[in-house]
Amino acid sequence: MSFRIRLGQRGYQFADLKTLLAKASPARSGDYLAGLAASSNEERVAAQWALADLPLRHFLNEQVIPYESDEITRLILDSHNAEAFAAVAHLNVGDFRDWLLSDAADTASLAALAPGLTPEMVAAVSKIMRVQDLIAVAKKCEVVTRFRNTIGLSGHFSTRLQPNHPTDNEAGIAASIIDGLLYASGDAVIGINPASDNTQSVGRLLGLLDEFIQRFEIPTQSCVLTHVSATLALMEQGAPVDLVFQSIAGSEAANKSFGINIAMLGEAQDAALGLNRGSVGNNVMYFETGQGSALSANAHHGVDQQTIETRAYGLARTFSPLLVNTVVGFIGPEYLYNGKQIIRAGLEDHFCGKLLGLPMGCDICYTNHAEADQDDMDMLLTQFALAGGSFIMGVPGGDDIMLNYQSTSYHDALAVRRLLNLPPAPEFFQWLQKTGIMDSGGKLVSGSHLPPAFAKAIELAELGDDK
Structure with a gap:
């Protein structure tokens, strides 16, 4: 599935989910080395904008590495807890960020939610968060x-x-x-x-x-x-x-x-x-x-x-x-x-x-x-x-x-x-x-x-x- 978004006078298109995730990533040398990074800050912002509008459910339907060829993908999907996911299943990535930063996302609710999240969902929301956001949400998680x-x-x-x-x-x-x-x-x-x-x-x-x-x-x-x-x-x-x-x-x-x-x-x-x-x-x-x-x-x-x-x-x-x-x-x-x-x-x-x-x-x-x-x-x-x-x-x-x-x-x-x-x-x-x-x-x-x-x-x- 491709993703399109227009910012101002320019349109951007991302071929699939893994391309969208890569272009939305904050700049780092490894992604440039691999030829995956956004070509400009403008393209990065466009990808982050498109990613923020993506429903969390989409990550259950499109995989960055095919199910048939990767045992990690199979493990992620086969162990997904749909009941735990139900609490946020109606949200897109941007709404999920807002919820994580709210008081409703407390230690108990985050622990209950964890089995319902896939790694790609979590990676996606991290890409649209500030450093302050990353610290504030992680602080609420307690894993003993x-x-x-x-x-x-x-x-x-x-x-x-x-x-x-x-x-x-x-x-x-x-x-x-x-x-x-x-x-x-x-x-x-x-x-x-x-x-x-x-x-x-x-x-x-x-x-x-x-x-x-x-x-x-x-x-x-x-x-x-x-x-x-x-x-x-x-x-x-x-x-x-x-x-x-x-x-x-x-x-x-x-x-x-x-x-x-x-x-x-x-x-x-x-x-x-x-x-x-x-x-x-x-x-x-x-x-x-x-x-x-x-x-x-x-x-x-x-x-x-x-x-x-x-x-x-x-x-x-x-x-x-x-x-x-x-x-x-x-x-x-x-x-x-x-x-x-x-x-x-x-x-x-x-x-x-x-x-x-x-x-x-x-x-x-x-x-x-x-x-x-x-x-x-x-x-x-x-x-x-x-x-x-x-x-x-x-x-x-x-x-x-x-x-x-x-x-x-x-x-x-x-x-x-x-x-x-x-x-x-x-x-x-x-x-x-x-x-x-x-x-x-x-x-x-x-x-x-x-x-x-x-x-x-x-x-x-x-x-x-x-x-």
């Missing part, structure tokens, strides 16, 4: 998940402690973990990106994390961010796997390039649930995404990068994950050129994921060849926290020496928690007070001294040796 603690509660802010090391050195990783814990980081997960995907090496890291958590009775979960096939093999070998990690994308072809499909993710979820390692809940999956991943795999089907990113959230919610985060600036300036594009993309991703019912975090980051700096990341960090984001990364010094990119530091997370009065997950916060790291007001009290529980562990080599 549990494994060994409770993540996503309103008024709380969590962090992934990311102790990566370029050679997977256990002493270096353990030092980073202690450093992070002393800054109250790690309630979302202690998660390592391994330098090697060798199952023996990954198994060794899983053992290190498990021993650390068990020894100090930390109410958190661990994850080594290896491929899901390796995690499946390790679970079969009896490794202490808490969370199953996988990078995912919004098309079957892109996921195929990652070496995954829906069936494999389901198998891994079942295996992790069978281990029964959670204490307060059973959300066992951890997904990462990022605008540009489908385009970089030449698997975007002519769909703009923000819409196909949102389709990845449609896949993620099938598995009730504990954590989902967009690694917003990691792929590079080819996809998000500068700080302005990165900030907008991070807030769009959070908004879209939360509307679809996901516990959204953000790796607030950039590569060194992007037109961005730490001031841009401070802007996104503050806006993301104001929008009710679930978690961010905690990286030593904000500089990941293994992945070679810039992210948020333990200090950054502590600063925004103090600024906005956002304590960590309740169970983790209690542990921080018990160990003498934080007081009941959320202030660090350990100073330059290790809490008694860590005194012995500072001799890093004993981890794994001292029984």
